Amino acid sequence: MKAAIELNKTPRAKPSRSGLNYFVKTFGCQMNEHDSERIAGLFEYDGMLKANSLEQADVLFINTCTIRENADDKLYGTLGQLKKWKSENSNRKLLVGGCAAQKDKELVRERAPWVDVVIGTHNLTNIVNLLNQSEDWGPITEVIDEIESLPTDAPSIRESEVSAWLTIQIGCNNSCTFCIVPSVRGPEISRRPSDIVNEATAMIDSGVKEITLLGQNVNSYGRDLKINGSSKPYFTELLTELNNVEGLKRIRFTSPHPKDFKPETLIAVNDLDKVANQIHMPLQSGSNKILRKMQRGYTQEKFLEKLNLAKDTIEDVSLTTDIIVGFPGETDVDFEETLKVIKESQFDAVYMFKFSPRPGTTANTMDDDFIEKEVIDSRFMKLKEIQTEISHVRYKRFIGTDQKLLVEKYSKKTNTFMSGKIDGGQTVHIPSQDVSIGDFLDVRIIEATPFALTAEII
Numbered sequence: 001m002k003a004a005i006e007l008n009k010t011p012r013a014k015p016s017r018s019g020l021n022y023f024v025k026t027f028g029c030q031m032n033e034h035d036s037e038r039i040a041g042l043f044e045y046d047g048m049l050k051a052n053s054l055e056q057a058d059v060l061f062i063n064t065c066t067i068r069e070n071a072d073d074k075l076y077g078t079l080g081q082l083k084k085w086k087s088e089n090s091n092r093k094l095l096v097g098g099c100a101a102q103k104d105k106e107l108v109r110e111r112a113p114w115v116d117v118v119i120g121t122h123n124l125t126n127i128v129n130l131l132n133q134s135e136d137w138g139p140i141t142e143v144i145d146e147i148e149s150l151p152t153d154a155p156s157i158r159e160s161e162v163s164a165w166l167t168i169q170i171g172c173n174n175s176c177t178f179c180i181v182p183s184v185r186g187p188e189i190s191r192r193p194s195d196i197v198n199e200a201t202a203m204i205d206s207g208v209k210e211i212t213l214l215g216q217n218v219n220s221y222g223r224d225l226k227i228n229g230s231s232k233p234y235f236t237e238l239l240t241e242l243n244n245v246e247g248l249k250r251i252r253f254t255s256p257h258p259k260d261f262k263p264e265t266l267i268a269v270n271d272l273d274k275v276a277n278q279i280h281m282p283l284q285s286g287s288n289k290i291l292r293k294m295q296r297g298y299t300q301e302k303f304l305e306k307l308n309l310a311k312d313t314i315e316d317v318s319l320t321t322d323i324i325v326g327f328p329g330e331t332d333v334d335f336e337e338t339l340k341v342i343k344e345s346q347f348d349a350v351y352m353f354k355f356s357p358r359p360g361t362t363a364n365t366m367d368d369d370f371i372e373k374e375v376i377d378s379r380f381m382k383l384k385e386i387q388t389e390i391s392h393v394r395y396k397r398f399i400g401t402d403q404k405l406l407v408e409k410y411s412k413k414t415n416t417f418m419s420g421k422i423d424g425g426q427t428v429h430i431p432s433q434d435v436s437i438g439d440f441l442d443v444r445i446i447e448a449t450p451f452a453l454t455a456e457i458i
């Protein structure tokens with residue numbers, strides 16, 4: 001692995017693309033959104049400016065996702081629509097990167113020959129170099145199996161001025177049987193604590209108030225670094241180091257794995273004043289039979305034990321989870337077990353997914369046990385209905401309470417409201433009068449839906 005990228009290693013003497021405009025369109029998770037900020041950083045280093053729309057763009061980067069089948073379908077649908085965009089101006093460049101590009105490689109240009117560059121997840125920092133090469137020699141695909149450089153080696157242009165992603169780890173060493181992530185993102189690699197703290201400090205200097213630590217399995221952070229000769233995770237210590245960064249208001253992290261959650265991390269979340277009292281504990285299924293088939297490494301009982309420990313340790317903790325409905329072999333009885341855990345856990349929010357077979361995963365070979373679409377749809381609706389009620393009750397607990405709100409942006413629908421998040425991670429809307437982006441305000445919650453809160457300044 002290279003220690004840092006050589007930003008000026010273009011193979012020809014061309015100054016830059018100043019005067020040209022770029023646009024980055026992102027599908028998928030927070031890791032992808034953050035990678036897109038790095039792509040934007042590299043493009044701006046090359047002299048380009050962000051376009052306000054696709055129409056204005058000379059260079060378009062599509063950052064793809066492949067976690068579920070419909071993400072793949074969306075990509076090829078989008079590329080189909082972009083054929084027209086490309087044909088309108090022969091100087092336009094269409095670049096495709098991210099997880100679906102890593103998986104499909106040459107297939108991307110077989111299905112959409114108008115694409116100029118296909119780049120994988122392991123060499124993202126080479127994007128400008130590949131763009132240059134495509135201009136000189138024609139369309140190019142560069143998808144490699146080994147990590148060449150970390151995206152974090154590249155400069156970044158953040159979407160939000162006040163809340164920033166901070167990658168602490170890339171890849172994943174687990175082997176959940178439904179998940180394609182290890183095959184497209186590679187094995188777990190942790191960044192050095194000093195690099196992370198330095199990046200956090202630089203972010204604060206540029207106006208950031210809140211950071212969200214990103215990794216596929218954050219509680220195993222540091223195992224590979226052998227800090228002080230030990231292969232123990234260093235996540236709790238990292239939280240403590242970041243809590244000391246002056247000027248930082250709030251720290252969040254995602255995603256942890258229930259099997260790797262340590263009691264000391266829960267204590268640190270409660271005790272460290274800047275770490276938000278919010279835990280995402282991805283359950284996936286409540287049935288022990290299905291959890292075993294998923295290779296999740298815990299049982300329903302162990303999961304509930306950890307969740308209850310989180311509730312007992314962290315004051316007014318906000319809990320969220322992920323559920324996959326319709327994993328191969330899931331019976332009505334298995335699904336009832338999931339509903340039982342959902343009712344008992346009282347999550348603030350549940351991210352729900354319908355099982356989607358992914359190529360190369362073990363679950364993809366369980367086709368004898370695949371569940372009918374209609375059954376999955378009806379279970380999904382039932383889960384949604386039950387959780388919406390629970391979320392509403394959970395959100396209503398805030399009415400009349402005072403909370404610290406970090407104002408992040410104008411609300412999507414109207415300029416008369418702004419929105420941000422409180423400590424528990426819930427979205428809050430507030431009248432925009434006398435409020436600015438970046439304010440860290442004391443507010444009183446006055447209204448709750450199952451998905452958001454409304455507040456007034458106190």
Ligand code: 5AD
Pocket residue numbers: 067068178179180282284322323324353354355356357358
């Ligand atoms: N099908 C459905 N959902 C999936 N997830 C991951 N892989 C699949 C799949 N093949 C969900 C899991 C994970 C979240 C990020 O996406 O719930 O926690």
Ligand code: SF4
Pocket residue numbers: 172173174175176179180181182216217257
């Ligand atoms: Fe996928 Fe499991 Fe790794 Fe999460 S922990 S990225 S679900 S393999």
